[in-house]
Amino acid sequence: MRKRLVAALVVIAVVAAILVLRWRRVHTLGTPSAAGGSPAGVDHALSPFESAFDAPDGGTPCETAYNAYRALDERAKEIGKHPPWTAFPDRNTFLARCGALPPQEQQCYQPRYAAQNHPVCDPVFKKYLQHNPLWN
Secondary structure, three states, X not given: OHHHHHHHHHHHHHHHHHHHHHHHHHHHOOOEOOOOOOEOOHHHHOHHHHHHHHOOOOOOHHHHHHHHHHHHHHHHXXXXXXXXXXXXXXXXXXXXXXXXXOHHHHHHOOHXXXXXXXXXXXXXXXXXXXXXXXXX
């Protein structure tokens, strides 16, 4: 009887230790590191996309898109990540390429608009999957 009680207590202690270690690991992701003060985890990795959504509106849909993607590009470089394109075009080139698109497609290149209008914008992005007119 005493051996069973000791064995049960050992099992409970091991399970408790595992749960505590897992809880600590899960709840410390995304918190600032002590050394550099920069956050780790998903929030840090997605911060370029957050910058795109926080970018100011422009006077046209193309200017808004430019502001968003420029903010994404700059933030990605700040944190040492590669942006989703090989080279970001200069402002005039971007605006000229964007301006050549139909008005609905110009709207869809604005990240905030695209996030709220998937039924309209998803086909636009599928259309340009192999050759994006803004970057290629």
